[in-house]
Amino acid sequence: MTSQRLRLGFAGLGMAAGRLIPEIARLPYIQLTAAADLRAHALERFREEFKAEVYNSVEEMCESPNVDAVYVATPHEFHARYSIAALQKRKHVIVEKPMAISIDEARAMNAAAEENGVKLMSGHTHSFDPPIRKMREIIKSGALGRLLMISTTYYKDHIYRPFPDHDIKMSRGVVLNQGPHQIDIVRLLGGGMVKSVRAMAAIGDPSRPGEGHYACYLEFEDSVPANLVYSGYAYFDTGELTWGIGEGGEQKDPERHVKARKFFKSLGSGSDRAKQLESRLEEWRYGGSKPGAWAGGDSGPRKQHQPFFGLTVVTCEKGDLRQSPDGLFIYDEDGKREIHIPKGIDAREAELQEFYEGIVNDRPIFHDGRWGQATLEVCLAILQSAAERQEVTLSHQVPVPNVS
Amino acid sequence: MTSQRLRLGFAGLGMAAGRLIPEIARLPYIQLTAAADLRAHALERFREEFKAEVYNSVEEMCESPNVDAVYVATPHEFHARYSIAALQKRKHVIVEKPMAISIDEARAMNAAAEENGVKLMSGHTHSFDPPIRKMREIIKSGALGRLLMISTTYYKDHIYRPFPDHDIKMSRGVVLNQGPHQIDIVRLLGGGMVKSVRAMAAIGDPSRPGEGHYACYLEFEDSVPANLVYSGYAYFDTGELTWGIGEGGEQKDPERHVKARKFFKSLGSGSDRAKQLESRLEEWRYGGSKPGAWAGGDSGPRKQHQPFFGLTVVTCEKGDLRQSPDGLFIYDEDGKREIHIPKGIDAREAELQEFYEGIVNDRPIFHDGRWGQATLEVCLAILQSAAERQEVTLSHQVPVPNVS
Numbered sequence: 107m108t109s110q111r112l113r114l115g116f117a118g119l120g121m122a123a124g125r126l127i128p129e130i131a132r133l134p135y136i137q138l139t140a141a142a143d144l145r146a147h148a149l150e151r152f153r154e155e156f157k158a159e160v161y162n163s164v165e166e167m168c169e170s171p172n173v174d175a176v177y178v179a180t181p182h183e184f185h186a187r188y189s190i191a192a193l194q195k196r197k198h199v200i201v202e203k204p205m206a207i208s209i210d211e212a213r214a215m216n217a218a219a220e221e222n223g224v225k226l227m228s229g230h231t232h233s234f235d236p237p238i239r240k241m242r243e244i245i246k247s248g249a250l251g252r253l254l255m256i257s258t259t260y261y262k263d264h265i266y267r268p269f270p271d272h273d274i275k276m277s278r279g280v281v282l283n284q285g286p287h288q289i290d291i292v293r294l295l296g297g298g299m300v301k302s303v304r305a306m307a308a309i310g311d312p313s314r315p316g317e318g319h320y321a322c323y324l325e326f327e328d329s330v331p332a333n334l335v336y337s338g339y340a341y342f343d344t345g346e347l348t349w350g351i352g353e354g355g356e357q358k359d360p361e362r363h364v365k366a367r368k369f370f371k372s373l374g375s376g377s378d379r380a381k382q383l384e385s386r387l388e389e390w391r392y393g394g395s396k397p398g399a400w401a402g403g404d405s406g407p408r409k410q411h412q413p414f415f416g417l418t419v420v421t422c423e424k425g426d427l428r429q430s431p432d433g434l435f436i437y438d439e440d441g442k443r444e445i446h447i448p449k450g451i452d453a454r455e456a457e458l459q460e461f462y463e464g465i466v467n468d469r470p471i472f473h474d475g476r477w478g479q480a481t482l483e484v485c486l487a488i489l490q491s492a493a494e495r496q497e498v499t500l501s502h503q504v505p506v507p508n509v510s
Numbered sequence: 511m512t513s514q515r516l517r518l519g520f521a522g523l524g525m526a527a528g529r530l531i532p533e534i535a536r537l538p539y540i541q542l543t544a545a546a547d548l549r550a551h552a553l554e555r556f557r558e559e560f561k562a563e564v565y566n567s568v569e570e571m572c573e574s575p576n577v578d579a580v581y582v583a584t585p586h587e588f589h590a591r592y593s594i595a596a597l598q599k600r601k602h603v604i605v606e607k608p609m610a611i612s613i614d615e616a617r618a619m620n621a622a623a624e625e626n627g628v629k630l631m632s633g634h635t636h637s638f639d640p641p642i643r644k645m646r647e648i649i650k651s652g653a654l655g656r657l658l659m660i661s662t663t664y665y666k667d668h669i670y671r672p673f674p675d676h677d678i679k680m681s682r683g684v685v686l687n688q689g690p691h692q693i694d695i696v697r698l699l700g701g702g703m704v705k706s707v708r709a710m711a712a713i714g715d716p717s718r719p720g721e722g723h724y725a726c727y728l729e730f731e732d733s734v735p736a737n738l739v740y741s742g743y744a745y746f747d748t749g750e751l752t753w754g755i756g757e758g759g760e761q762k763d764p765e766r767h768v769k770a771r772k773f774f775k776s777l778g779s780g781s782d783r784a785k786q787l788e789s790r791l792e793e794w795r796y797g798g799s800k801p802g803a804w805a806g807g808d809s810g811p812r813k814q815h816q817p818f819f820g821l822t823v824v825t826c827e828k829g830d831l832r833q834s835p836d837g838l839f840i841y842d843e844d845g846k847r848e849i850h851i852p853k854g855i856d857a858r859e860a861e862l863q864e865f866y867e868g869i870v871n872d873r874p875i876f877h878d879g880r881w882g883q884a885t886l887e888v889c890l891a892i893l894q895s896a897a898e899r900q901e902v903t904l905s906h907q908v909p910v911p912n913v914s
Binding site: 252254255257259261301302304305306308310311319321322323325329330331332333334335337339341342343347361363364367417419421423425426428435437438439440441495496497 | 656658659661663665705706708709710712714715723725726727729733734735736737738739741743745746747751765767768771821823825827829830832839841842843844845899900901
């Protein structure tokens with residue numbers, strides 16, 4: 107670190123970057139100093155916008171002395187390769203979910219971080235959401251007695267979001283892409299140490315080459331069970347059970363699922379669809395004409411309420427918890443009451459702040475590479491359990507760190 | 511059968527009888543001809559009300575030539591013994607859930623029915639509810655493509671309903687008492703043939719000697735998964751997600767859970783509670799001062815809407831299903847639409863009609879003893895999986911019969 111501002115290089119100027127870069131550019135403690143991509147016009151735009159260095163390869167970018175840390179936002183299958191390239195050059199790394207697509211990759215990433223004395227953070231998930239963190243705080247306080255059970259369900263439109271088939275395939279549909287959100291929520295609430303997983307995941311729409319749903323039972327070491335249900339087929343919308351509020355805290359369009367499916371259908375099929383989609387995607391990427399825009403995505407202004415990643419109900423000895431529109435409902439001996447939770451900073455901003463504090467002030471990082479590896483292990487166990495039709499015992503779990 | 515009216519003997523004039531007998535007395539095709547109980551005043555009342563025979567033992571009642579069939583509504587641990595006593599005297603039997611408390615008992619009951627050429631029916635569960643039957647019909651029709659996944663959750667007040675501790679203990683809390691409802695629903699929707707179960711159930715309130723909650727993953731032979739969550743601790747009420755509608759189709763009192771807990775608390779603890787409870791129970795039993803009344807029970811007139819045994823969401827290839835207040839919501843390619851379902855006859859009446867038709871017209875009985883045994887096997891597998899902390903493979907499953 108040569109300055110108190112963290113000098114960040116961006117690996118991949120795709121759709122994620124299209125959304126993220128404007129948010130990151132606003133943060134006073136981060137300076138965007140470099141980017142790597144294959145799209146010349148995106149690099150040119152980045153160079154102009156941030157007076158920054160641009161590269162055709164992540165490896166080259168990692169040679170730069172003007173980069174302290176790298177944000178890896180490439181396609182999933184390159185997360186491990188580029189993270190390791192950066193870590194080996196002693197750059198700190200924040201990597202989008204899923205941190206990798208195999209446990210071996212995740213282990214190599216963690217080893218590289220440890221060998222080189224730099225930080226590895228597995229990126230944004232909805233366990234950063236203030237209501238989920240508050241639930242964890244209440245569980246941990248013991249005010250409601252022992253934790254007994256967790257249930258979380260989410261029915262949304264993931265499979266018809268405009269991801270190319272290749273991405274759907276690489277992320278095993280919803281399992282590696284959406285699983286990390288739901289599993290991180292459950293692991294945070296349950297303390298982290300999952301003992302075993304029994305699950306089914308399958309491809310429900312054969313026109314998309316990835317698993318569109320899963321049902322998962324997992325059990326923590328201390329025998330607390332959690333049931334997880336996820337469907338990405340855009341039929342029923344869990345928003346109907348959560349005051350129409352979506353995962354950005356936005357008021358969802360009740361027609362959102364139908365629209366997502368119609369949009370997807372309008373793309374045709376096969377190579378037609380691939381071409382249509384590629385031209386849309388190019389608009390939405392960093393450097394495109396509508397960076398960060400996203401058909402079938404959030405339908406209203408974000409942060410009107412607290413974010414809802416589906417419906418989560420926590421059962422404790424002396425009471426239950428679930429989210430209210432702007433906080434939590436606590437059900438206990440005296441009945442139902444609501445606590446309001448300040449919106450605070452955005453989950454994405456919280457993530458970057460934690461990354462910054464971890465690097466500059468050496469504070470512990472909550473979602474570090476070991477945490478991410480443990481969550482990835484659960485995702486992969488869902489796939490393994492589905493394939494083998496039996497329970498899978500885990501061996502890479504870590505507890506929730508003692509970080510507020 | 512010596513007449514077209516089915517001559518029914520009642521084994522056990524307890525709380526169930528207090529609720530059931532007035533309903534059964536209204537049915538023109540059933541004649542209440544006998545009862546057995548230990549409470550002299552209840553027998554006297556029954557004798558007067560129905561000009562019927564009364565007995566101090568079920569075995570004696572089963573000797574009567576004026577009894578064609580026996581309704582077994584005794585404490586759970588006597589279901590097998592009295593059912594077998596009746597079956598061996600060639601009486602048809604309808605037995606309340608849980609049909610037995612072990613698989614060996616259930617097998618002996620089925621063997622007795624088959625050896626004696628009489629019908630055995632495992633009694634009322636919420637899979638008889640019209641919306642659940644309609645869901646099954648839609649799944650089976652193939653209109654929504656293959657079934658992919660089932661999720662069902664229910665948070666209610668079972669543990670604080672006025673059951674004596676002994677009953678809670680014998681039914682393993684909610685598992686054998688409430689499990690049959692939820693499991694029957696899931697087995698009906700999924701086709702019946704459960705391959706394996708992974709679950710946790712535990713005693714969350716040590717002041718009650720039975721399991722108050724469970725989380726269960728089960729997988730059908732055809733690899734369709736189902737997640738089941740049940741909590742009986744009277745905190746969060748699933749009614750909040752189902753328009754405040756309860757399992758009798760009644761509009762629930764939002765304070766019902768708090769009231770159930772307060773009532774229970776008012777009973778004191780230990781032998782005080784047992785005494786208090788016994789005097790209340792005596793009021794609610796057949797022959798008591800308020801037969802069929804039930805503190806903390808249904809809080810409004812029944813059948814205002816369709817019954818809701820919690821929240822069930824069915825995921826198919828081409829759409830999802832869940833209950834609407836008076837029917838079903840179907841979510842498919844075109845969006846969300848509602849179909850209205852006639853209330854039809856009560857689930858309990860449907861059960862007795864099926865029993866009658868099975869006996870008098872030899873029509874197949876849907877919830878026969880084999881079906882009940884298969885559901886019991888799942889309940890027991892929940893307990894076994896929880897105790898052993900591993901998956902349990904099943905061997906007594908039967909498919910949904912081809913009965914409308």
